[in-house]
Amino acid sequence: MPRPRSLQPDRLAAAAVAIIDRDGLAGLTMRAAAQELGLSTMALYRYVADRDELELLVCEWVLRDLDATVPDGPIWTENLKILSQRVRASLAAHQRVVPLLIANRQRCHAVLRWTESALAVLTAAGFDDADRVVALRGLVAYLNGALLQESLGALAGPGTLVMAALPAADFPLLRDTARRAGTVSADDEFDGGLSIVLRGLAAMVS
Amino acid sequence: MPRPRSLQPDRLAAAAVAIIDRDGLAGLTMRAAAQELGLSTMALYRYVADRDELELLVCEWVLRDLDATVPDGPIWTENLKILSQRVRASLAAHQRVVPLLIANRQRCHAVLRWTESALAVLTAAGFDDADRVVALRGLVAYLNGALLQESLGALAGPGTLVMAALPAADFPLLRDTARRAGTVSADDEFDGGLSIVLRGLAAMVS
DNA sequence: GCTGTTAAATGTACGTTGTACGCCTACGAG
């Protein structure tokens, strides 16, 4: 009976993500989002209750294509690797939303579905009870940390350059390592760290 | 000749940390910090250039007692474990500053000193070139992620309870695992995850 | 003890944020 809505939730999220990609997380304000959609500021509140809800929408949108089905390969560590790389792939084009995702990790449906799948792999590998809790949290801690590090600045970025310029007398190893860091690709860094965790998990079950 | 300063930088940081501990990160505002110190808002700017600098002060203060000397035990994984646990111990009483610490990781002197020590351990264990970069970043990713998870809510906290209340039909494993999670202490969770990473690192060098 | 210099401390003010509240208006059922 009443006036129909002019926008879909998808459009809201897409607009918010566009802002984040362009101007960074700090650029996402209710006013900016409304403007991006061609609405007045307060019209936005017809679609979301508050900023928090908009951010949750962003999280769901970014992971909307995340394949959360359990990989059925024979090697369980390989299956966890695939699951982990899928998350990173989904975020590759929208790295700046990673902090939002971490904050909303327990409310975001896509994350919950992914976690259920990761648990299926761990369970099939023989993890149960407290071991399964520790294994999952360990893997997730690495993923959160690695994705956050990437989102805060590439390994070859300015932060590393600052460390590379540190005085050699006080920080010889850090300086040297920072200089090498530029030669390691982001993919290699992520996969390398992931391999460490997966090997550790494998050692836990045997 | 002029009027002497009435405060030491240490007092600034201590006041800011007190606010964060009491009211959370969002509670730390320039106005609140000034009030905590018995100053007018703008007097604070005689001591720090801006909010960013105050946050850096907070980071240094929280880690002021962090022992960054290289442990000299015979087992290098054990030495990394000690270094990692020292960081967590320093943050135990001030978990809410963890996000600040991650944001300032490359500017905070205490972090740089710690990193240099971690690199010394890795180097002595035989890591070099790209391997050392990957090993360090992997360990740091886990630490950041684990500490951040802890700071955002204990394993036994409300977030886990929400997951424990998920519909069994859609999230059987997640629901079950969340229920078990309450029985795992924060210490066990951190140490367990750390062991995974350290075992993975050990597998990398042999 | 008085004075002059200098930095510490303050007060006021501006632009931006999230959002509460009230009004106007376009739509579709009757």
Add this chain to the structure above:
DNA sequence: CTCGTAGGCGTACAACGTACATTTAACAGC
């Protein structure tokens, strides 16, 4: 055509970081 409902908009407010101009307190030299 009419009217109820909900979409959309404008105004307004408190709190934020901080620029700027002003006031105040402590010491050196007399």
